[in-house]
Amino acid sequence: MKLQRKNRLRATALGALAVSGALVLTACGSDDNTKETGSGDSTAAASSIKCDGAKGQILAAGSSAQKNAMDLWVKNFQQACAGVEINYQPIGSGGGITKFTQGQVAFAGSDSALKPEEVTASEEVCKGGKGINLPMVGGPVAIGFNVPGVDSLVLDGPTLAKIFDSKITKWNDAAISKLNPDAKLPATAIQAFHRSDESGTTQNLNKYLKAAAPADWKYDDSSKSWEAKGGQAASGSSGVASSVKDTEGAIGYFELSYATASNLTTVKVDTGAGAPVEATTENASKAIAAAKVKGTGNDLALELDYATKAEGAYPIILVTYEIACDKGNKAETLPSVKAFLNYTVSEEGQKVLSDAGYAPLPTEIAAKVREIVPTLS
Numbered sequence: 001m002k003l004q005r006k007n008r009l010r011a012t013a014l015g016a017l018a019v020s021g022a023l024v025l026t027a028c029g030s031d032d033n034t035k036e037t038g039s040g041d042s043t044a045a046a047s048s049i050k051c052d053g054a055k056g057q058i059l060a061a062g063s064s065a066q067k068n069a070m071d072l073w074v075k076n077f078q079q080a081c082a083g084v085e086i087n088y089q090p091i092g093s094g095g096g097i098t099k100f101t102q103g104q105v106a107f108a109g110s111d112s113a114l115k116p117e118e119v120t121a122s123e124e125v126c127k128g129g130k131g132i133n134l135p136m137v138g139g140p141v142a143i144g145f146n147v148p149g150v151d152s153l154v155l156d157g158p159t160l161a162k163i164f165d166s167k168i169t170k171w172n173d174a175a176i177s178k179l180n181p182d183a184k185l186p187a188t189a190i191q192a193f194h195r196s197d198e199s200g201t202t203q204n205l206n207k208y209l210k211a212a213a214p215a216d217w218k219y220d221d222s223s224k225s226w227e228a229k230g231g232q233a234a235s236g237s238s239g240v241a242s243s244v245k246d247t248e249g250a251i252g253y254f255e256l257s258y259a260t261a262s263n264l265t266t267v268k269v270d271t272g273a274g275a276p277v278e279a280t281t282e283n284a285s286k287a288i289a290a291a292k293v294k295g296t297g298n299d300l301a302l303e304l305d306y307a308t309k310a311e312g313a314y315p316i317i318l319v320t321y322e323i324a325c326d327k328g329n330k331a332e333t334l335p336s337v338k339a340f341l342n343y344t345v346s347e348e349g350q351k352v353l354s355d356a357g358y359a360p361l362p363t364e365i366a367a368k369v370r371e372i373v374p375t376l377s
Contacts, residue, residue, distance in 0.1 A: 049343050051081035054336040061089040062096020062109030064236040065201050066320040068257040069137045070109070072352050073344050084336050090236065094198025094224045100323055101125060106333040107324040107341070109136075111200020112224065113301035114323060122325070129327025129377075133301040134369050136344055138359040140284035141204055141316040144244050144264035145251045147171055149186065154179045156270040157212025163251060164192050164209070165217070166230030171249065179270060193243045193252035196233035198224040204306075204318040205253050211306040212271075212315065255318075256281065257357030269316065272309045283314035285359040291319070293365075298326050298372045300365065317359075327377050338376055345369045 054077075067090040074086045088109070091099075096108035101121040113133045114122070122131030143160065145153055150171075155163070159175045162168040168175060172185040195202045203224045210221035219227040226233065234243045237254040244250040245262045256279055259266050268276035277283050287308050295301035301321070308315050322341060329337065343349045350360040361369070 048346075048348050049077060049080035050339060051084070052335055052339040052342070054081045054084040054339040056083070056332065056336060057085045057087060058107075058333055058336045058340065059087050059089075059105045060096075060107050060109065061091050061099045061105050062323075063093045063111045063200055063320050064090035064238065065093075065111050065139070065199075065255045065318060066090075066109050066137050066358075067237075068255075068261075068356050069320075069353055069358050072356055073340070073349060076349075076352070077340055077343055081339065084339075086336075086340055092195070092197035092224075092236065093200035093203075097323065100131065106330070106337050107322050109320055110323055111318045111320050112203045113295070113321060115222070122323075125328070126325030127328035129325050131323050132297075132299040132326045132372075133295060133321040133323060134341065134345075134372065135300055135302055135319050135361055135365055136322045136341075136369070137353060138284060138288045138317065138319045138361060139281060139353075139357065140256050140279040140314050140359070141201055141208075141253050141318055142256045142259040142264075142279040143251065143253055143267035143269075143316070144241060144259045144262070145267060146244050146248060146264065147186065147188065148248060150180075150183055151265060152180075152268070153183065153265070154268045154270055154276045157209060158216045160267075160269075161209045161213040161216035163190060164194065164205075164231065165228045166192070167216070188249040191247050191250040192231040193234055193240045193247075193250060194226040194228070194231050195237075195240060196226075196235050199237075200224060200320070201237060201253065201255065201318060202226055204304075205316060207304070208306040208316045253316075255357065256284075260357050269314065271313070271315050273311050273313070275311075277312060277314045279314055279316070281354055281357060281359045283312055284317050285362070286310060286313040287315055287317050288319060288359055289362045291362070291365070293368070298375065300368055300372070302365070319361075324376060326375075329376060334376065338373060341373045341376075342370075345373060 070088045093110040099105045100108035103125040206221040209217035234240045240252040241254045241258040241262045244252040266279045270276045291302040294303040353360045
């Protein structure tokens, strides 16, 4: 009896050790996935991804605004779908659209909807169809600054317009002081940074400045290129953020995720509402939720209200579109493109965005995109 009892105890201990080891291995795997994707539930997200025949390499390019979101999506998708590689190049919205209309990529990312002439150009590639705009990720265009001794800053549309147009050149200018009566503003020269490449982020800032300060911003708000005089240029959102971080007296614009990554303080915007509005995903979502679809058919181009004065709505916003052919996609890439976009617009795909500094799509808009992606042909 003693021997049987000892054997039972030994078996129980070995069983407990095996279970414990399995739990340790599971925990380690979970921690690694969390670190890689930035999502606390990356394993669950990956397990629900439908690969639907996805295979081979998919080339895509465009918006650098969505790079950090795209990195998360690609990692999750490739973990779930063996044998497929999504290669996304964050070269700017303008560059992405050019590559798309030249047939060099399966889809493009753009922070602004296709222009009529770009739709026409896409018809050469989308045989029997055309390029359409599919909203995929939203968020605030943060205005980051580097002014030693100033850890909070409020600016409004007219003041921002004058800063980026080199009309206000010192940080202790009267217009800035009036908006920040309690701040100790230095006489430091303002170093304003903008994008050197064609960028939907630039276009969205243009649209905001045109809407919020029409008397002070005279530039074409449909342009993806920087037209104001003066200032300094840097490539991509990462380049602008890095330049602001490294330059005393600097100010620049980029997506919130870049401000967070560079530990940059961002401007609160005086919209005329009860209180200045901070650049957060929640505040951007309030503004994006008011967007209206202006596209027709399967095109979901949105009209955003950059002049909003709604309480808590951050007005400098962008929506990044994935641009794809509604018809005429290449047979060898179509399954992978559809599977990937089905994932990015899914509840799981949208869920990972908030932690990365982006705003998930409003429910109604996301539902429309989910209906359209499976119809791509």
